[in-house]
Amino acid sequence: MPTAPEQNDDAARGAAPDAPVIEFRDVGKRYGDNVVLDGLDFSVRKGDRVTLIGPSGSGKTTILRLVMTLEDATEGYIFVDGEPLTHEERNGRRVELNKKQRKRIRQKIGMVFQQFNLFPNMTVLENIVEAPLHVLGHPRAEVLERAGNLLEKVGLADKADAHPSSLSGGQQQRVAIARALAMDPEILLLDEVTSALDPEIVGEVLGILRTIAEETDITMLLVTHEMQFAKDVSNRVLMFDGGRIIEEAEPEAMFSNPTHERTKSFLRAVLGEDQIGTR
Amino acid sequence: MTDHLASLAEAAPRLAQGLSVTVQLTIFGALLAFAIAVVLGLMAGSSSLWLRGPARVVIEFFRGTSLVVQLFFYFFVLPQLGVDLHPMVCGVLGLGLNYGAYGAEVVRGSINSVPAGQWEATIALSLSPAQRIRRVIFPQAWALMIPSLTNLLVHLMKGTAIVSAITLADFTFHLDQLRRVTSTMFSYAAVGLIGYFVLALVLTGIMAMLETHAKHKLGQGRSLRAILSPAPTVAAPGGGAA
Numbered sequence: 262m263p264t265a266p267e268q269n270d271d272a273a274r275g276a277a278p279d280a281p282v283i284e285f286r287d288v289g290k291r292y293g294d295n296v297v298l299d300g301l302d303f304s305v306r307k308g309d310r311v312t313l314i315g316p317s318g319s320g321k322t323t324i325l326r327l328v329m330t331l332e333d334a335t336e337g338y339i340f341v342d343g344e345p346l347t348h349e350e351r352n353g354r355r356v357e358l359n360k361k362q363r364k365r366i367r368q369k370i371g372m373v374f375q376q377f378n379l380f381p382n383m384t385v386l387e388n389i390v391e392a393p394l395h396v397l398g399h400p401r402a403e404v405l406e407r408a409g410n411l412l413e414k415v416g417l418a419d420k421a422d423a424h425p426s427s428l429s430g431g432q433q434q435r436v437a438i439a440r441a442l443a444m445d446p447e448i449l450l451l452d453e454v455t456s457a458l459d460p461e462i463v464g465e466v467l468g469i470l471r472t473i474a475e476e477t478d479i480t481m482l483l484v485t486h487e488m489q490f491a492k493d494v495s496n497r498v499l500m501f502d503g504g505r506i507i508e509e510a511e512p513e514a515m516f517s518n519p520t521h522e523r524t525k526s527f528l529r530a531v532l533g534e535d536q537i538g539t540r
Numbered sequence: 541m542t543d544h545l546a547s548l549a550e551a552a553p554r555l556a557q558g559l560s561v562t563v564q565l566t567i568f569g570a571l572l573a574f575a576i577a578v579v580l581g582l583m584a585g586s587s588s589l590w591l592r593g594p595a596r597v598v599i600e601f602f603r604g605t606s607l608v609v610q611l612f613f614y615f616f617v618l619p620q621l622g623v624d625l626h627p628m629v630c631g632v633l634g635l636g637l638n639y640g641a642y643g644a645e646v647v648r649g650s651i652n653s654v655p656a657g658q659w660e661a662t663i664a665l666s667l668s669p670a671q672r673i674r675r676v677i678f679p680q681a682w683a684l685m686i687p688s689l690t691n692l693l694v695h696l697m698k699g700t701a702i703v704s705a706i707t708l709a710d711f712t713f714h715l716d717q718l719r720r721v722t723s724t725m726f727s728y729a730a731v732g733l734i735g736y737f738v739l740a741l742v743l744t745g746i747m748a749m750l751e752t753h754a755k756h757k758l759g760q761g762r763s764l765r766a767i768l769s770p771a772p773t774v775a776a777p778g779g780g781a782a
């Protein structure tokens with residue numbers, strides 16, 4: 262059982278300076294009778310790059326969706342920068358917070374989806390500037406300059422006025438990454454961002470993400486089946502099964518020397534027989 | 541035969557007047573219907589019971605009661621309650637509410653068919669609920685709803701014919717007069733068929749252009765301009781289309 266720290270409401274809502282950037286406390290998520298997450302505890306510190314791995318249906322996507330507030334947890338508490346995201350404990354009861362809370366915190370978080378989800382009614386540039394202009398209300402000239410730099414960074418400066426539908430999957434995903442970064446998020450959520458792509462263009466997207474990981478201190482929570490990428494980018498790997506974390510380690514240790522039997526068989530399936538075991 | 545033509549020629553100005561009433565009813569009725577369809581459709585698709593509940597009641601009510609009865613109500617009953625509406629207003633109101641209720645289902649349905657991922661992206665980018673609809677979801681739903689709206693529009697246009705029941709002298713009313721004078725079915729039927737058919741053709745054509753434009757904005761198909769302008773090689777010298 263989590264013990265809620267003794268604090269008044271004001272303190273609970275104010276960002277705590279050295280709190281983890283993301284913290285799950287005893288989080289549960291169920292759809293009807295289907296328990297997807299169960300008593301989940303973990304935290305992500307500022308600048309961490311955490312990779313979630315695990316078999317299909319183990320709840321990896323669900324975790325990212327909870328952080329993005331696309332879904333609400335059914336039990337427990339999620340904190341971002343020390344602030345409760347959707348629910349908090351008051352007098353021993355779990356109560357939902359005013360929706361303003363999640364709206365405010367949401368702006369710190371960006372997400373890149375497996376299916377890109379670019380807006381087809383906008384050009385590439387319009388996709389990128391939409392939220393900075395109309396949500397953050399930043400000055401147009403500034404937003405356009407930044408969008409230009411981001412397009413440059415993802416190698417699509419010449420596609421600013423193209424329609425998303427005229428781009429390849431890899432190009433669309435690069436736009437989606439630029440769009441998320443245009444909001445200058447503290448936290449970037451990446452859900453299998455290359456699994457809808459042809460194998461030969463996976464590299465171009467991962468290359469960009471590697472650069473972003475090197476050049477920024479954005480906290481990243483990612484789900485991927487690209488183990489080499491996980492190794493290169495992340496400093497921590499969490500292995501999920503049955504809605505719980507069954508193993509947690511640095512990537513090197515996790516991939517070369519997993520301890521849990523489920524992790525071993527999962528990694529064998531993903532990496533192939535020969536790559537696991539003693540070094 | 542010459543008799544018919546003579547009486548037709550004589551009736552032409554009145555037929556034209558009637559046609560203009562029909563066209564006005566169609567245009568204003570359709571505009572009102574569209575506005576109602578969007579409002580009710582958005583409400584009916586909302587997750588809030590406070591919006592969804594009332595919208596459902598209104599939609600079911602106006603779909604479930606006949607247009608004639610509604611028109612009679614506006615024209616004969618409302619005056620007794622102290623609300624005196626011009627017959628034209630009654631007609632537009634009746635058509636707008638009736639077809640707006642049908643249109644609401646079309647709007648709700650097409651908003652539902654916009655992929656969930658689009659909604660999720662709008663949330664991830666912190667767009668407000670109004671921005672989500674206005675800037676992302678509706679423009680995509682719009683392209684999906686046009687074919688069904690075209691059907692409803694043609695139905696509405698034909699539905700205008702019953703307004704003669706509330707003393708409006710529309711196209712059908714004057715055609716009926718023509719039939720009485722000439723006591724022959726032929727001219728009545730032929731002129732009526734052609735008149736309504738051409739109207740329907742024009743409406744369908746306009747909607748087809750709207751659809752082409754909407755799809756082009758989603759990156760599907762060619763632009764309206766590209767389709768309407770003659771291909772450079774075929775273009776007659778100096779002859780620009782439209």
Ligand SMILES: Nc1ncnc2c1ncn2[C@@H]1O[C@H](COP(=O)(O)OP(=O)(O)OP(=O)(O)O)[C@@H](O)[C@H]1O
Nearest residue numbers: 292295297315316317318319320321322323324484
């Ligand atoms: N909207 C929903 N309604 C009902 N069940 C759902 C819903 N979304 C997810 N689930 C269930 O939750 C479980 C976990 O799903 P989730 O997508 O988080 O898994 P995952 O680890 O991301 O799997 P994958 O590797 O296949 O992407 C699955 O059993 C899924 O069927």
Ligand SMILES: [Mg+2]
Nearest residue numbers: 321322323453
């Ligand atoms: Mg998943």
